[in-house]
Amino acid sequence: MKILVTGREGQVARSLAERGSAHELVFAARPDFDLADAGSIARTIENARPDLVISAAAYTAVDQAEDEPELAMAINGEAPGHIGRAAASVGAPVVHLSTDYVFDGSGEHAWREEDPTGPIGVYGRTKLAGEQALAASGAAHAIVRTAWVYSPFGNNFVKTMLRLAESRDALNVVKDQYGNPTSALDIADALLAVAGRWQDAPGHGTNAVYHFAGTGSTNWADFARAIFDSSRKRGGPSCEVTGIPSSDYPTKAQRPANSRLDSAKFADTFGHAAPRWQESLDATVARLVG
Numbered sequence: 001m002k003i004l005v006t007g008r009e010g011q012v013a014r015s016l017a018e019r020g021s022a023h024e025l026v027f028a029a030r031p032d033f034d035l036a037d038a039g040s041i042a043r044t045i046e047n048a049r050p051d052l053v054i055s056a057a058a059y060t061a062v063d064q065a066e067d068e069p070e071l072a073m074a075i076n077g078e079a080p081g082h083i084g085r086a087a088a089s090v091g092a093p094v095v096h097l098s099t100d101y102v103f104d105g106s107g108e109h110a111w112r113e114e115d116p117t118g119p120i121g122v123y124g125r126t127k128l129a130g131e132q133a134l135a136a137s138g139a140a141h142a143i144v145r146t147a148w149v150y151s152p153f154g155n156n157f158v159k160t161m162l163r164l165a166e167s168r169d170a171l172n173v174v175k176d177q178y179g180n181p182t183s184a185l186d187i188a189d190a191l192l193a194v195a196g197r198w199q200d201a202p203g204h205g206t207n208a209v210y211h212f213a214g215t216g217s218t219n220w221a222d223f224a225r226a227i228f229d230s231s232r233k234r235g236g237p238s239c240e241v242t243g244i245p246s247s248d249y250p251t252k253a254q255r256p257a258n259s260r261l262d263s264a265k266f267a268d269t270f271g272h273a274a275p276r277w278q279e280s281l282d283a284t285v286a287r288l289v290g
C-alpha cells in the first residue's frame with residue numbers, strides 16, 4: 001500500500017518509518033509540503049496519488065499556540081480540510097490524528113467519542129476545528145484522538161524528564177492532570193492496523209471519531225516517577241519528584257485536569273489495543289538510556 005504521511009521528523013512520522021516497512025511510505029514535509037500553504041497540500045497529494053493519507057503533522061506547541069492562534073488555526077484547523085479535499089480527489093481515505101485536549105477536563109471518567117467537546121486552549125480549539133474540517137471535506141476518513149505522546153524521537157515529556165534529571169536532584173511536577181501516556185510506536189502500530197483493515201475491507205469504520213491511547217491512566221507526577229524508576233533500574237538518570245497542583249506551575253495555556261480517553265471503540269472496530277502504559281514506557285526508556 002502506498003501511504004503518504006504528513007511530516008517526517010515528528011514522533012508519529014518517525015514511528016511509522018520504523019514500524020511501517022511492509023508498505024511504501026512517502027513522507028510529505030517542509031519546505032515542499034507546508035500545512036500553512038493549501039496549494040502545496042493539493043500538489044503533493046495529487047502528485048503522489050497515495051492509497052492512504054496519514055495526517056500526523058500538526059502545530060503541537062501548546063503554550064506557543066496561545067501567542068500564535070492564527071498560525072495554529074491555519075495548520076491544525078484548516079489544513080485537514082485541504083488534505084481531505086485533495087485525498088478525496090485521488091480517492092484516498094485519510095486517517096487523521098487529534099488530541100485529548102479537545103475536552104474541557106471536567107469529571108473523572110474516561111472520555112468517549114460521543115462526549116461533548118469543549119477545548120480550553122488554542123491548541124485544543126484548533127485541533128477540534130481540524131476534525132470538523134476533515135469531516136466536511138468529502139474524504140473517507142477516521143479521526144483518531146490520542147494523548148500524552150512520547151517516543152525515542154523528537155520532543156516529549158519523557159525526554160524532558162530524563163534531560164532535567166541529568167542536572168537536577170528534585171523536580172516539581174503537576175499531580176492534578178490525569179491522562180493516558182501513549183507511545184508513538186504504539187500509535188504507529190494502531191494506524192497500520194487501520195491501514196491493513198482498510199486493505200481487506202475498504203470503508204470499514206470510516207467517517208467516525210476514535211480514541212486510541214495507552215492502556216491505564218496516571219497523572220504527570222506519577223508518570224515522571226515511573227520514568228525515573230525505569231531509568232534508575234537501567235543505571236540512567238533519576239530525580240525525586242514532588243507532586244504539585246497546577247496552580248503552582250503557571251503556563252500560558254491551561255491544560256485539562258481530566259483527559260483520560262476510553263479506547264474501547266477503536267479496539268472493537270479495528271481489533272487492536274495499546275499495551276499498558278508502563279510496559280510501553282519501559283521499552284522507550286530502555287532505548288533512551290540504553
Ligand SMILES: NC(=O)C1=CN([C@@H]2O[C@H](COP(=O)(O)OP(=O)(O)OC[C@H]3O[C@@H](n4cnc5c(N)ncnc54)[C@H](OP(=O)(O)O)[C@@H]3O)[C@@H](O)[C@H]2O)C=CC1
Pocket residue numbers: 006007008009010011012013029030033034035036055056057058059060075097098099100127145146147148149150154155184
Ligand atoms: N505530542 C503529543 O503529545 C500529542 C500529539 N497529538 C497529535 O498527534 C499528531 C502527531 O504528533 P507528534 O508526532 O507528537 O508531533 P510532533 O510535534 O513530534 O511533530 C509535528 C510534525 O508536524 C510537522 N509540522 C508542523 N508544522 C508544519 C507545517 N506548517 N507544515 C508541515 N509540517 C508541519 C513538523 O515538521 P518539522 O519536523 O518540519 O517541524 C513535525 O514533523 C499531531 O496531530 C498531534 O496534534 C495528539 C495528542 C498528543
Ligand SMILES: Cc1cn([C@H]2C[C@H](O)[C@@H](COP(=O)(O)OP(=O)(O)O[C@H]3O[C@@H](C)C(=O)[C@@H](O)[C@H]3O)O2)c(=O)[nH]c1=O
Pocket residue numbers: 060061062099100101146147148149156157160171172173174177220249255
Ligand atoms: C517539564 C515540566 C512539565 N510539567 C507539567 C506541564 C504540563 O502540565 C505537564 C506536561 O508537560 P508537557 O509540556 O509535555 O505538556 P503538553 O505539551 O501540554 O502535552 C500535550 O501536548 C499536546 C501536543 C497534546 O496533544 C496533549 O495530549 C499533551 O501531550 O507537565 C511540570 O509540572 N513540571 C515540569 O518540570
Ligand SMILES: [Mg+2]
Pocket residue numbers: 060061062
Ligand atoms: Mg509540549
